[in-house]
Amino acid sequence: MKRAYGGPPSRKKQQSPPPQPPPNDETNGDEPPQDEQEEVTS
Incomplete structure (x- = not known):
């Protein structure tokens, strides 16, 4: 193959x-906000 x-x-x-x-960096930045909202809703 090589x-x-x-x-x-x-x-x-x-x-x-x-x-x-x-x-990856953009996804990480967008993910934190969603995780925080989920935690607040829970």
Whole structure:
């Protein structure tokens, strides 16, 4: 599998991680507010 990719795997792997971190941060920020509201309602 690694041989089939050759060198492109390195660049593809680097581009994949960057895009994932940003979305995770946004989800974490949106999640806290929802959790707090649920706790207050309970």
